Amino acid sequence: MPKNVTLKDVARRAGVSYQTVSKILRNQMHVTPEVYARVQSAVEELGYRPNVIARNLRTQSSHLIGYSWQPARQNFVNPILEQFEQSIVDAAERLGYHILLFPQRDGADLSSTYEDLVHTGRVDGFILSDLGYNDGRIPALQRLNVPLVAFGRTESDHAFSYVDVDGATGIRQAVEHLIQQGHRRIAMLGWPEESRVGADRLEGYWQAMEGAGLDVDPAWIKRGAGEYDYGHDAALELLRLNGRRRPTAIVTVFDLIALGAVGAIQELGYVPGRDVAVTGFDDMPQLRHFHPGLTSLRQPVWEVGQQVVQFLVQLLQGNTPEPPYSLLSPELVIRDSSQGYHPD
Amino acid sequence: MPKNVTLKDVARRAGVSYQTVSKILRNQMHVTPEVYARVQSAVEELGYRPNVIARNLRTQSSHLIGYSWQPARQNFVNPILEQFEQSIVDAAERLGYHILLFPQRDGADLSSTYEDLVHTGRVDGFILSDLGYNDGRIPALQRLNVPLVAFGRTESDHAFSYVDVDGATGIRQAVEHLIQQGHRRIAMLGWPEESRVGADRLEGYWQAMEGAGLDVDPAWIKRGAGEYDYGHDAALELLRLNGRRRPTAIVTVFDLIALGAVGAIQELGYVPGRDVAVTGFDDMPQLRHFHPGLTSLRQPVWEVGQQVVQFLVQLLQGNTPEPPYSLLSPELVIRDSSQGYHPD
DNA sequence: TATGGTTAGGCGAACGTTCGCCTAGATTTT
DNA sequence: AAAATCTAGGCGAACGTTCGCCTAACCATA
Numbered sequence: 225m226p227k228n229v230t231l232k233d234v235a236r237r238a239g240v241s242y243q244t245v246s247k248i249l250r251n252q253m254h255v256t257p258e259v260y261a262r263v264q265s266a267v268e269e270l271g272y273r274p275n276v277i278a279r280n281l282r283t284q285s286s287h288l289i290g291y292s293w294q295p296a297r298q299n300f301v302n303p304i305l306e307q308f309e310q311s312i313v314d315a316a317e318r319l320g321y322h323i324l325l326f327p328q329r330d331g332a333d334l335s336s337t338y339e340d341l342v343h344t345g346r347v348d349g350f351i352l353s354d355l356g357y358n359d360g361r362i363p364a365l366q367r368l369n370v371p372l373v374a375f376g377r378t379e380s381d382h383a384f385s386y387v388d389v390d391g392a393t394g395i396r397q398a399v400e401h402l403i404q405q406g407h408r409r410i411a412m413l414g415w416p417e418e419s420r421v422g423a424d425r426l427e428g429y430w431q432a433m434e435g436a437g438l439d440v441d442p443a444w445i446k447r448g449a450g451e452y453d454y455g456h457d458a459a460l461e462l463l464r465l466n467g468r469r470r471p472t473a474i475v476t477v478f479d480l481i482a483l484g485a486v487g488a489i490q491e492l493g494y495v496p497g498r499d500v501a502v503t504g505f506d507d508m509p510q511l512r513h514f515h516p517g518l519t520s521l522r523q524p525v526w527e528v529g530q531q532v533v534q535f536l537v538q539l540l541q542g543n544t545p546e547p548p549y550s551l552l553s554p555e556l557v558i559r560d561s562s563q564g565y566h567p568d
Numbered sequence: 569m570p571k572n573v574t575l576k577d578v579a580r581r582a583g584v585s586y587q588t589v590s591k592i593l594r595n596q597m598h599v600t601p602e603v604y605a606r607v608q609s610a611v612e613e614l615g616y617r618p619n620v621i622a623r624n625l626r627t628q629s630s631h632l633i634g635y636s637w638q639p640a641r642q643n644f645v646n647p648i649l650e651q652f653e654q655s656i657v658d659a660a661e662r663l664g665y666h667i668l669l670f671p672q673r674d675g676a677d678l679s680s681t682y683e684d685l686v687h688t689g690r691v692d693g694f695i696l697s698d699l700g701y702n703d704g705r706i707p708a709l710q711r712l713n714v715p716l717v718a719f720g721r722t723e724s725d726h727a728f729s730y731v732d733v734d735g736a737t738g739i740r741q742a743v744e745h746l747i748q749q750g751h752r753r754i755a756m757l758g759w760p761e762e763s764r765v766g767a768d769r770l771e772g773y774w775q776a777m778e779g780a781g782l783d784v785d786p787a788w789i790k791r792g793a794g795e796y797d798y799g800h801d802a803a804l805e806l807l808r809l810n811g812r813r814r815p816t817a818i819v820t821v822f823d824l825i826a827l828g829a830v831g832a833i834q835e836l837g838y839v840p841g842r843d844v845a846v847t848g849f850d851d852m853p854q855l856r857h858f859h860p861g862l863t864s865l866r867q868p869v870w871e872v873g874q875q876v877v878q879f880l881v882q883l884l885q886g887n888t889p890e891p892p893y894s895l896l897s898p899e900l901v902i903r904d905s906s907q908g909y910h911p912d
Numbered sequence: 913t914a915t916g917g918t919t920a921g922g923c924g925a926a927c928g929t930t931c932g933c934c935t936a937g938a939t940t941t942t
Numbered sequence: 943a944a945a946a947t948c949t950a951g952g953c954g955a956a957c958g959t960t961c962g963c964c965t966a967a968c969c970a971t972a
Contacts, residue, residue, distance in 0.1 A: 273684065276959095278927090278958030345619045452857050621929090
């Protein structure tokens with residue numbers, strides 16, 4: 225293996241001291257054009273690359289960002305993990321950082337693992353995603369005084385920097401779209417009371433309904449945990465309401481819940497979209513193979529990743545971004561499940 | 569922020585030289601029990617953690633492994649990325665390494681990006697997955713003399729260390745299972761000629777059919793590219809064969825192809841499993857919500873990750889694993905799509 | 913001419929380890 | 943009793959940077 229080229233090698237060939245080379249390469253020093261050219265060509269000819277480990281030792285930073293996510297449960301695929309990872313890697317590289325993988329293991333002692341990573345100088349800061357209810361990672365990291373930025377918010381009152389998708393705006397878009405399609409009786413399948421994401425999205429439903437001056441029958445609002453089965457069962461109940469209480473459209477907080485609702489609609493002999501409209505949330509890529517196409521809200525995952533990294537790098541450089549958080553709007557993707565409404 | 573505790577701090581408190589502390593902590597030196605205890609308690613009391621950057625500078629290694637994967641196409645989710653990442657992180661941490669994320673971007677100049685990562689001392693070696701046809705990453709890294717281990721093989725004759733799933737064995741299991749269910753006319757939806765994974769899997773089909781002494785009608789073997797649509801159209805052709813040429817079971821090389829076949833079967837008014845059996849490959853987690861349950865071959869992703877890391881760490885330590893590759897068998901997961909056959 | 917400011921570049925030190933050789937005393941061997 | 947061996951631990955050097963201060967030469971000003 226060819227011995228690594230160092231600053232000293234470059235300096236010797238260019239006829240200056242190696243510290244001078246260092247400064248020239250980092251634009252920290254004015255030199256005569258002639259010396260500048262000598263150094264540049266020495267760099268080229270020798271193929272010099274700064275050794276990042278030495279640089280990091282000197283500057284006391286690793287230029288590494290830890291990415292910690294909560295692994296998906298069994299039988300479930302995180303639809304956006306890959307794109308999010310690509311986005312943060314992309315943004316980080318542009319700013320001179322790299323991403324270190326660090327899945328959160330169940331049962332691992334939070335403080336001690338993070339403490340290890342930070343105190344050994346492995347990483348400079350953390351990106352967290354998939355925050356759980358009162359996620360323990362936040363206080364653990366804050367106690368260690370480690371810069372962090374999260375994708376998502378949490379219920380607790382710990383103040384931290386985050387980027388999140390505005391669920392209220394998303395659901396509002398969906399409901400407004402349904403109203404425009406002619407729907408008036410619109411139901412909502414939400415998440416349990418204690419979920420702040422759920423509360424957020426429900427808020428959007430109210431905004432849209434009130435904004436359009438539509439009455440809301442309390443029976444139209446369901447809250448529950450689960451995926452396909454919850455959506456299926458809740459939709460069955462809704463569709464069995466009599467006469468003018470029966471909703472003609474169902475807004476849901478998650479694609480798989482919407483899928484359950486579509487299943488229920490079909491079981492009862494209705495046609496999704498034409499008879500009862502359904503919308504989901506997340507626009508899971510793997511659902512695009514299925515019929516009918518599901519109207520859904522696509523999260524701007526790439527954009528979230530970019531902003532998360534920008535926030536974190538600012539924190540690492542000692543600046544506090546102002547404001548320290550960002551809310552992005554999801555994009556409504558309209559497909560068959562919410563189109564072609566024909567009131568009978 | 570509390571100044572980091574260094575070897576010197578520990579040494580001062582324990583009353584020995586800092587180099588001695590270093591050696592004691594790495595079990596490189598015999599000392600009297602008394603000194604040993606003094607050092608240990610000094611470490612405890614001060615909360616000393618070795619600074620990995622300094623260590624890496626001295627030992628000229630980063631203890632970082634780059635993981636490069638080929639991002640999934642639009643509208644598609646890599647079903648095993650997350651689990652694979654978890655596995656390699658787990659294995660790496662146990663061996664004192666961490667994983668640096670490094671998605672392969674289309675159009676990026678291969679050599680120069682990798683060269684950068686290696687020459688700057690960022691990473692010690694690479695794990696590659698999702699090898700493409702004659703994947704350019706392999707020669708690029710080999711030219712730079714960088715240790716690498718791949719998840720998967722490739723067509724080329726570059727010799728490198730890999731861990732792969734034995735597709736032939738997998739398909740053989742599937743075909744044998746179908747034979748046991750009473751099927752005799754079994755078709756195979758494969759991949760195009762030039763795919764080595766496809767050739768491998770087709771081989772397993774032949775093995776099983778010949779092993780059972782069954783004749784194979786050439787019309788039963790299809791090769792094509794694509795997912796749902798390919799499976800759907802090919803299955804339609806198969807099911808339109810007359811009389812005793814019509815297969816009663818269809819083996820496929822990919823879950824989504826199998827899904828297309830199931831769709832075709834249902835369109836023609838048959839019941840999957842009872843009338844025509846179908847098997848997939850990959851056991852994609854996201855398909856577990858759908859009916860009928862798809863019989864498929866599950867890749868031992870966790871085990872692959874563990875072995876890949878073990879191979880790479882051996883290479884990094886200068887040992888060549890013997891043999892330098894490993895083939896693991898997938899596990900047949902039997903569900904409704906291949907059960908309940910009733911010949912009419 | 914002396915004074916002061918600017919400019920180009922040199923140089924010592926430090927970041928926190930690990931490595932290899934050295935030494936003083938204790939113990940064993942001849 | 944002298945020589946050889948062992949043992950516990952010390953110590954200088956190096957890994958490849960960056961940082962801050964220093965200096966010599968040049969130029970302009972009073």
